[in-house]
Amino acid sequence: MAKPGILVRFWGVRGSIPSPGPNTVRFGGNTSCVEVNVEDEILIFDGGSGLRLLGKDFFRRGLQPVIASLFFSHTHWDHIQGFPFFPQVFIEGNVFKLYGPKNVNPSLGQTMEGQMEGPNFPVMLKECPAKIEFRDLAVDETLTIDLCPNKKTRSLNVSWARLHHPGGVYAYRLAYRNRAVVYATDTEHTPGTIDQMLVALAKDADVLIYDSQYTPEEFEKHRGWGHSTFEQGARVAKAAGVKKLVLFHHDPDRTDDQVLEIESRARLLLPGSLAAYEGLTLEV
Numbered sequence: 001m002a003k004p005g006i007l008v009r010f011w012g013v014r015g016s017i018p019s020p021g022p023n024t025v026r027f028g029g030n031t032s033c034v035e036v037n038v039e040d041e042i043l044i045f046d047g048g049s050g051l052r053l054l055g056k057d058f059f060r061r062g063l064q065p066v067i068a069s070l071f072f073s074h075t076h077w078d079h080i081q082g083f084p085f086f087p088q089v090f091i092e093g094n095v096f097k098l099y100g101p102k103n104v105n106p107s108l109g110q111t112m113e114g115q116m117e118g119p120n121f122p123v124m125l126k127e128c129p130a131k132i133e134f135r136d137l138a139v140d141e142t143l144t145i146d147l148c149p150n151k152k153t154r155s156l157n158v159s160w161a162r163l164h165h166p167g168g169v170y171a172y173r174l175a176y177r178n179r180a181v182v183y184a185t186d187t188e189h190t191p192g193t194i195d196q197m198l199v200a201l202a203k204d205a206d207v208l209i210y211d212s213q214y215t216p217e218e219f220e221k222h223r224g225w226g227h228s229t230f231e232q233g234a235r236v237a238k239a240a241g242v243k244k245l246v247l248f249h250h251d252p253d254r255t256d257d258q259v260l261e262i263e264s265r266a267r268l269l270l271p272g273s274l275a276a277y278e279g280l281t282l283e284v
């Protein structure tokens, strides 16, 4: 079988705080972490508690050393808390490049160091044997990763846009050949409008992963909290010509049955929409 262009795997799909328990078994309780593979390149979007599961899977795959790029949407706790429990940071020879929005205070590097300082955690970031590099991304930049560095025959492109969330957030687009996946979590929409920055970023994408924390009924009570709905996700997906909408960042109080209901409602608006669950794999 031909290798897929882009392989997307979901390791954490929950927002705000891990929510294990009998009511979240089907979709999972780990916070945001999405792995994307293009050929041998590994990209990871956010490092919520799902990152720990990804680390365990790297062992199962026998992958060593692990060289990966981590793109952080922002540094709220549910997007970084898995990093101290990512076993690969304690192994020499592994290399991680961590990317995040520029001009935030504290910077991504300072926040990642801070969450591992005492009394929060027993091992400091600078004591970790893996090589960890930080790079802050200006909003008007893009990034090209060469897949065959010697030949430069194939490359993938990562671009981003600033969306609407307390403290700021980036959504990312990964493009490879004629395929594209967009990761847009933690963003609040303004009712009656469609964010044209996001529409441009998601233009003709194969997959849009979108913040669907609230139902439209709940949204009004949570204005200013920085999250959106499946309904708005469907609007954005239609406006951008997206092929598949994936509902993401489920509310921690949402039961499996409630997520299923949200998925059904989304499908009425946009057939083929999917609620992300831990273990979901998409071949794009």
Ligand SMILES: [Zn+2]
Pocket (backbone or CB within 6 Å): 015, 016, 032, 076, 078, 079, 186, 249
């Ligand atoms: Zn979040």
Ligand SMILES: [Zn+2]
Pocket (backbone or CB within 6 Å): 074, 076, 165, 186, 226
């Ligand atoms: Zn957030």
